[in-house]
Amino acid sequence: MQQTKQILVIGNGMVGHHFVDQLRAKDPLAQITVLCGEAQLAYDRVHLSGYFSGTSAEQLALTTEEAYQAANIQYCLNCWVEQINREQQLVVTSQGGQFYYDELVLATGSYAFVPPIAGNDQPHCLVYRTLQDLEAIAQSAALSKVGVVIGGGLLGLEAANALKQLGLQTHVVEFAPQLMAVQLDQSGGQMLRQKITELGVQVHTGKATQAIVAGAQCRYQLQFADGDSLETDLVLFSAGIRPYDQLARSCGLAVGERGGIVVNNRCQTSDPHIYAIGECALWQQKIFGLVAPGYQMARVVVSQLTGGGLSFTGADMSTKLKLLGVEVGSIGDAHARTPGALSYVFIDPRAQVYKKMVVSFDGKRLLGAVLVGDTSNYDNLLQYALNDMPLPKQPEQLILPAASGAPIAALTLPDSATICSCHNVAKGDIVAAMDSGCCDLAGIKSCTRASTGCGGCTALLKSVVDDELKSRGVEVKNHLCEHFAYSRQELLHLVQVGGIKTFAELLSRHGQGLGCDICKPTVASILASSWNDYVLKKPHVGLQDTNDAFLANMQKDGSYSVVPRIAGGEITAEKLLVIGQVALDFNLYTKITGGQRIDLFGARLEQLPAIWQRLVNAGFETGHAYGKSLRTVKSCVGSTWCRYGVQDSVGQAIAIENRYKGLRAPHKIKMAVSGCTRECAEAQSKDIGIIATENGWNLYVCGNGGMRPRHADLFATDLDTETLIRYIDRILMLYIRTADRLQRTSVWMEKLDGGLEYLRKVIIDDELGIAAELENQMAALVNTYACEWKATLQDPQALKRFRQFVNSPDADENIVFVEERSQIRPATAAEKRQWLQQIPITELPVKALAEEN
Amino acid sequence: MAWTDICAVEDLVENSGICALLNGQQVAVFLLELQLQERRVFAVGNYDPIGGANVLSRGILGSVGEQIVVASPLYKQHFSLTTGRCLEQPDVVIPVYRVKLQQGRVWLNAGQQNQQASAA
Numbered sequence: 001m002q003q004t005k006q007i008l009v010i011g012n013g014m015v016g017h018h019f020v021d022q023l024r025a026k027d028p029l030a031q032i033t034v035l036c037g038e039a040q041l042a043y044d045r046v047h048l049s050g051y052f053s054g055t056s057a058e059q060l061a062l063t064t065e066e067a068y069q070a071a072n073i074q075y076c077l078n079c080w081v082e083q084i085n086r087e088q089q090l091v092v093t094s095q096g097g098q099f100y101y102d103e104l105v106l107a108t109g110s111y112a113f114v115p116p117i118a119g120n121d122q123p124h125c126l127v128y129r130t131l132q133d134l135e136a137i138a139q140s141a142a143l144s145k146v147g148v149v150i151g152g153g154l155l156g157l158e159a160a161n162a163l164k165q166l167g168l169q170t171h172v173v174e175f176a177p178q179l180m181a182v183q184l185d186q187s188g189g190q191m192l193r194q195k196i197t198e199l200g201v202q203v204h205t206g207k208a209t210q211a212i213v214a215g216a217q218c219r220y221q222l223q224f225a226d227g228d229s230l231e232t233d234l235v236l237f238s239a240g241i242r243p244y245d246q247l248a249r250s251c252g253l254a255v256g257e258r259g260g261i262v263v264n265n266r267c268q269t270s271d272p273h274i275y276a277i278g279e280c281a282l283w284q285q286k287i288f289g290l291v292a293p294g295y296q297m298a299r300v301v302v303s304q305l306t307g308g309g310l311s312f313t314g315a316d317m318s319t320k321l322k323l324l325g326v327e328v329g330s331i332g333d334a335h336a337r338t339p340g341a342l343s344y345v346f347i348d349p350r351a352q353v354y355k356k357m358v359v360s361f362d363g364k365r366l367l368g369a370v371l372v373g374d375t376s377n378y379d380n381l382l383q384y385a386l387n388d389m390p391l392p393k394q395p396e397q398l399i400l401p402a403a404s405g406a407p408i409a410a411l412t413l414p415d416s417a418t419i420c421s422c423h424n425v426a427k428g429d430i431v432a433a434m435d436s437g438c439c440d441l442a443g444i445k446s447c448t449r450a451s452t453g454c455g456g457c458t459a460l461l462k463s464v465v466d467d468e469l470k471s472r473g474v475e476v477k478n479h480l481c482e483h484f485a486y487s488r489q490e491l492l493h494l495v496q497v498g499g500i501k502t503f504a505e506l507l508s509r510h511g512q513g514l515g516c517d518i519c520k521p522t523v524a525s526i527l528a529s530s531w532n533d534y535v536l537k538k539p540h541v542g543l544q545d546t547n548d549a550f551l552a553n554m555q556k557d558g559s560y561s562v563v564p565r566i567a568g569g570e571i572t573a574e575k576l577l578v579i580g581q582v583a584l585d586f587n588l589y590t591k592i593t594g595g596q597r598i599d600l601f602g603a604r605l606e607q608l609p610a611i612w613q614r615l616v617n618a619g620f621e622t623g624h625a626y627g628k629s630l631r632t633v634k635s636c637v638g639s640t641w642c643r644y645g646v647q648d649s650v651g652q653a654i655a656i657e658n659r660y661k662g663l664r665a666p667h668k669i670k671m672a673v674s675g676c677t678r679e680c681a682e683a684q685s686k687d688i689g690i691i692a693t694e695n696g697w698n699l700y701v702c703g704n705g706g707m708r709p710r711h712a713d714l715f716a717t718d719l720d721t722e723t724l725i726r727y728i729d730r731i732l733m734l735y736i737r738t739a740d741r742l743q744r745t746s747v748w749m750e751k752l753d754g755g756l757e758y759l760r761k762v763i764i765d766d767e768l769g770i771a772a773e774l775e776n777q778m779a780a781l782v783n784t785y786a787c788e789w790k791a792t793l794q795d796p797q798a799l800k801r802f803r804q805f806v807n808s809p810d811a812d813e814n815i816v817f818v819e820e821r822s823q824i825r826p827a828t829a830a831e832k833r834q835w836l837q838q839i840p841i842t843e844l845p846v847k848a849l850a851e852e853n
Numbered sequence: 854m855a856w857t858d859i860c861a862v863e864d865l866v867e868n869s870g871i872c873a874l875l876n877g878q879q880v881a882v883f884l885l886e887l888q889l890q891e892r893r894v895f896a897v898g899n900y901d902p903i904g905g906a907n908v909l910s911r912g913i914l915g916s917v918g919e920q921i922v923v924a925s926p927l928y929k930q931h932f933s934l935t936t937g938r939c940l941e942q943p944d945v946v947i948p949v950y951r952v953k954l955q956q957g958r959v960w961l962n963a964g965q966q967n968q969q970a971s972a973a
Contacts, residue, residue: 482917482918483915483916504886513915513916514885514887514914514915514916514921515914515915515916516913516915516916516917516922516924517912517913517915517924517929517931519915520913520915521913538867541866541868541869542866542867542868542869542913542914543868543913544913545913545926546911546912546926546927549869549911549926550911554908554911554926554927556904556905556906556927557905557906558906558907558908558927800864801866801869801871804872805872805873805874805879806859806860806864806871806872806873806882807859807860807873807874808873808874810874812879812907814900814906814907815906829905
């Protein structure tokens with residue numbers, strides 16, 4: 001009986017964890033015990049360098065102790081195995097623990113290879129492999145200015161990224177004449193080197209390091225075989241990996257000449273009760289240093305242990321990744337070593353893109369590819385290679401820029417085509433999931449696990465799903481509501497192209513019914529973003545949402561709060577006195593807001609004009625606290641006063657707030673300007689965040705606080721004010737044009753195909769050729785700004801709406817305040833009842849809740 | 854029941870609402886312009902029983918399927934302007950008043966509730 005077997009796993013890396021996870025899914029009763037050498041359970045080693053750019057150890061974790069406990073998986077952390085006793089089927093740990101097994105799985109992984117260089121064992125000579133290594137690197141980096149990575153392969157460049165993120169002057173030293181010699185050809189390696197050098201990482205190829213000695217300017221000096229030398233404070237070895245096979249060796253299992261535990265197609269070692277998977281396993285003289293083949297091995301062993309017949313038949317080593325922000329892809333025979341192979345090459349020296357395609361002698365099959373600087377063709381090419389699909393007549397079209405926009409028709413892929421190689425999900429699995437009722441991307445992801453590994457197949461998965469939905473006659477809808485069969489973006493286009501100025505016109509030309517509380521405010525916002533009419537103008541007044549309708553924020557009892565603009569949070573004592581006096585005269589509750597201004601609560605509808613008359617007379621403008629529009633530009637005090645400030649953040653914040661005030665958008669927009677890197681204005685939690693540098697301004701975009709916090713992305717650095725404003729103009733206008741209704745910039749960015757990189761291409765490189773148009777639209781809006789309250793006070797028709805009763809000067813008796821902490825607050829329902837009992841019955845407000853008739 | 858003269862037709866706001874006081878009761882009066890020349894006027898209680906505030910006259914008018922509704926400005930429940938019934942919580946019903954436009958004036962009738970409002 002399989003179920004009663006004691007299964008022992010040594011190692012809890014990505015592959016070891018995948019094995020446990022898969023086995024538990026297949027066999028709920030198996031007794032599983034995991035011995036883990038590290039202090040925590042499995043984490044994502046592929047995205048390790050994210051640790052230095054804000055990804056926490058928790059976010060890197062692939063599981064939790066609670067999850068293992070819930071799945072009834074025994075585990076032991078910090079647990080090093082000393083010995084395997086094959087006769088007794090017993091494993092002994094260094095702490096003396098004993099674990100018997102029926103089947104043993106070695107998932108011990110690999111360790112970083114440290115080349116035999118004299119002086120390689122000194123402090124600040126480190127490796128890059130585990131979370132513990134990362135902590136050591138961070139500590140060392142804090143005491144260092146210059147860092148060198150020895151090894152210019154895939155992992156070495158990842159490590160260089162880590163050093164760069166830690167703020168070190170970074171060098172990469174490679175023994176081979178080029179970077180990434182395994183995956184890239186010579187020209188690809190050159191292009192990669194050029195791009196990485198421009199990013200500030202110095203590359204030294206063809207250098208054999210002979211010794212690490214004491215340095216003159218830095219802590220150490222690397223001495224190369226050719227007589228050159230390089231000064232550095234920190235040395236990081238990333239010159240390849242070696243399988244952890246000592247355990248296997250010492251218990252007499254067969255190992256390869258150059259290491260690795262020999263396994264057969266069932267991933268069995270020379271002992272049939274011991275399996276080896278992942279980077280410690282040697283299959284047909286090959287070690288697979290990628291996670292996908294490791295996962296495949298894990299599934300093979302699960303199948304073996306649960307009576308299945310899956311076997312390991314080798315793995316595709318194609319890879320697509322981003323190194324130091326540079327996109328790199330390699331597929332199959334990248335070096336064109338297949339006899340008769342032909343190569344097509346495309347080089348764009350301006351954009352620094354290199355693409356090579358290796359095809360069979362007859363031009364009919366794709367054998368391999370190299371992509372540097374642009375991997376948008378990767379998914380397409382990989383499908384041709386993996387599925388052995390016949391190439392089009394002119395295969396070069398597959399890498400030429402014109403063809404970039406035409407992805408492979410997902411419908412033409414065979415059901416066997418692997419879509420997600422991390423979790424081995426074929427197109428057929430996705431179709432089956434859709435047959436069983438999953439019909440959106442999120443559902444398919446959670447039920448097939450496709451695209452939940454490295455995420456490289458996201459775009460392909462989406463096109464498979466969309467095509468499949470279309471072929472089933474399901475329309476993929478993004479309609480605003482029952483009155484308009486259009487998305488917000490489409491409606492904006494219709495309004496702008498058709499020159500439509502009112503909701504009635506839009507409804508009669510493109511909609512149906514009367515409209516509703518979804519489409520009316522959306523269209524009101526679109527009209528305001530397009531033509532900037534006064535929002536309470538006759539045709540627009542009925543479209544405005546609750547707060548916009550009376551230019552104030554409705555509170556729970558139907559009273560309003562009032563927020564005058566205090567740009568950048570800077571206010572004179574005189575103006576403070578005015579706000580205080582208004583609050584006293586109208587008996588308003590006052591509170592300082594999170595956006596560095598003052599909110600006045602408890603105003604009745606009919607009081608709003610009088611309150612605003614006072615504020616406008618004193619020079620205040622509306623603060624748009626009620627609008628889906630720019631709220632505030634928060635600032636710290638900046639270089640004017642602060643000992644640390646490097647720019648005038650207050651001045652900049654005021655200028656920016658005054659530029660974008662009143663700008664109607666799909667949702668509210670918050671900004672902040674910090675005067676130095678200490679970031680006291682918390683700009684990285686804003687839609688637009690600006691942080692001063694010695695040389696100008698760093699621009700962060702699409703951050704969010706609130707319900708779903710998101711750190712803003714660094715968009716561009718060291719900008720002068722003019723460029724900064726130009727970029728913000730473009731970004732905001734693009735957001736207004738393309739976002740969904742009530743979509744904050746953070747979600748907009750996450751949904752944007754191509755993400756931050758795409759946004760940069762559109763905003764900085766003007767790839768779509770719309771930058772000038774965006775700026776002009778923004779200029780038009782900025783130039784037509786008018787304070788809505790000032791306009792309202794001058795418009796007797798608009799003012800008529802600001803009364804409780806059309807036929808009586810009375811006030812709403814349901815608005816009742818009591819005192820708390822020396823200010824007013826709305827009375828609770830119970831307090832109102834009490835108050836009602838104290839007045840004569842004839843003056844009771846009528847209970848408006850009707851009886852059913 | 855007698856009709857009460859509330860205000861001038863010009864005091865209404867097209868495709869929006871105002872609030873009137875009728876014998877001490879707050880009544881929301883809406884003017885809906887359907888097509889050119891076609892106007893309809895509705896009157897319901899101003900009190901939103903779910904939000905607990907007198908605010909319905911400040912809600913957005915619209916249609917849900919064939920029903921003409923106002924959305925509460927507080928929590929956006931929809932109330933039918935012809936039956937007073939809340940679409941999201943059908944056990945909640947607000948009063949519906951008879952209303953008419955005559956001689957340039959708006960007239961309300963407090964007597965009969967929740968019957969089809971008359972069109973002008």
